Amino acid sequence: MTMWKINLYHCVVFLSSLGLYQSCCPEGWVKGRYSCYYPSSESASWQAASARCRSMQSNLVIINDYDENHFVTGMLKEYIQAYKHNFWLDGTDAQHEGYFLWSSTRQPISYKNWNVHEPSGGNENCIEMLVKEYANLDTIGKWNDKICSYLNHFVCERSVDDP
Template identity: 35%
Template structure:
């Protein structure tokens, strides 16, 4: 009987096109591995970008793997005509020069994709951009203006229910 219930459940999920384990993203956001990304066509400072993302219940993107960096670069290339520039990441060394951490969590970066001779530690280059041509990272001044990407992490799918919810 349990096997029949399982088969029926899976059949219903397939019939209704429900994607278990994938994020439900707002319109115009892109889903990738449990997060939603929004490529913002607005040229602003790192602080302005971060503030905008927070207004969307998100943060500037925190790139944590080569796969994620490659995914972002593919989308940046799709929008090349609209953007053709660099994009802010959430990383900064504002607190301690040379110690890069994600601003949203204050966790040290465990993945880097620095370009040649980067970070170069020039005065006041405390924020990171990802380059649109090759996906490499560069440290620049946080007051420069760039495009940006917001990320909503670990967005549940509509199939995930609240553990405290009583049904029936």
């Protein structure tokens, strides 16, 4: 597969006391408060999804707080009919069972939005956000641990300021 560098950007220009500030996201990405998000329509294992995000100078999404979880959930709900699966997040406990961390930063997960009776452990070492499978109005946006080889959609995240 050939990767094309995307030079089209969605930009928001801010005026501040420091002068003109431009905040951009590449074409096909959604601008959040501090990040650009790429909701993928393709399906991949957690490892392949992580590699795909890195190929786009990003990582699987890290959910830092309730507001970000709510934003990402809302973004995915906008196009829910186009999706068949749930979405991979950057979290994993593959290195130490029961100790989830964000893979790209190696930081422990502080904000959590687990579904009831989750995480369930065993060989389910990667975190998915429930959007389609096993999701209803009460569980959309909740998290589940899943076998990493399962094929899910994924969300990539990069800083708004990244070129």
